Amino acid sequence: MPTREAPMVVRSVFLSDIHLGTRGSRSDMLLDFLSRVRCERLYLVGDVVDGWRLRKSWYWHPEFDAVIRAVLDLAQNGTEVIYIPGNHDEMFRDWLGLEIQGVKLVREAEHLAADGRRFLVLHGDEFDGVIRYAKFLAYLGDWAYDTALVLNRWFNLARRRLGLPYWSLSQWLKRQVKEAVKAIDRFETALAGEARRRGYDGVICGHIHHAEMRMVNGVMYMNDGDWVESCTALLEHQDGRFELLDWAAVQRAPSRQREALPA
Numbered sequence: 001m002p003t004r005e006a007p008m009v010v011r012s013v014f015l016s017d018i019h020l021g022t023r024g025s026r027s028d029m030l031l032d033f034l035s036r037v038r039c040e041r042l043y044l045v046g047d048v049v050d051g052w053r054l055r056k057s058w059y060w061h062p063e064f065d066a067v068i069r070a071v072l073d074l075a076q077n078g079t080e081v082i083y084i085p086g087n088h089d090e091m092f093r094d095w096l097g098l099e100i101q102g103v104k105l106v107r108e109a110e111h112l113a114a115d116g117r118r119f120l121v122l123h124g125d126e127f128d129g130v131i132r133y134a135k136f137l138a139y140l141g142d143w144a145y146d147t148a149l150v151l152n153r154w155f156n157l158a159r160r161r162l163g164l165p166y167w168s169l170s171q172w173l174k175r176q177v178k179e180a181v182k183a184i185d186r187f188e189t190a191l192a193g194e195a196r197r198r199g200y201d202g203v204i205c206g207h208i209h210h211a212e213m214r215m216v217n218g219v220m221y222m223n224d225g226d227w228v229e230s231c232t233a234l235l236e237h238q239d240g241r242f243e244l245l246d247w248a249a250v251q252r253a254p255s256r257q258r259e260a261l262p263a
Helices: 027-034 051-056 062-076 090-095 129-133 135-161 169-176 178-197 247-252
Strands: 008-015 037-044 080-083 103-105 109-112 118-121 202-205 212-216 219-223 232-236 242-246
Touching: 027 062, 027 247, 037 062, 037 109, 062 080, 062 103, 118 178, 178 202, 178 212, 178 219, 212 242, 219 242, 242 247
Parallel strands: 008 037, 037 080, 080 103, 118 202, 202 219
Antiparallel strands: 008 232, 109 118, 212 219, 232 242
8 A cells, every 4th residue: 555655656647727827726736746646648638827817917836837847857757748728728729739848739639548448638618609609708707717716715725724624615606506507517518429429438628627527428528627626637547447536635635545545
């Protein structure tokens, strides 16, 4: 059984929606996760850097540099790193096809799992009607979302002072809005439908900050969540089995449970 300091060794890791450049980015939790994981393949499934926010006002914490260094260290130590830019880091879509410091930039990818299943990997904003057809509404939604994240930050600061663990107020609020729940369901159905149309066994995406792994119309839909609210990663084990890992829950767990993480 591994110790807390021993690395998790998995076949593949999928991360998205880190939003470096925003005050809501939980780069501290991500750094903790990256220090614990070793993988053959790392997929960055979009919105790693928040260009929308940086264009409005510059904010760059030293931890953000540390996240980038951690990813580059993985690339230089044998991990294949694939970066699929999203809508918030769409400026990197001008660099598709390039490889920078061992990081390959692509529009989408095909992931072949250890058990032979084929997965379409993409950010997913192309299937978000708001982003695609009414971008000004997306920016308005971005403002409302930022407001929720500010509340979330103060809420968790108070919890920390009371000795309580991290808990996402913004994620809870989003799940209470019926229209948000319907939009998530429509998004999941659209992505699964595209994967099925193109002959894939499943789809892996990000974009909506809602970690999920379920069958949708005969296709495996997997969303790796985010590192703003849920702090989740999608892992593929050596046998092709997938797992959604909630890193906030890992940090809350007693040390004995943490030692039982996959190695």
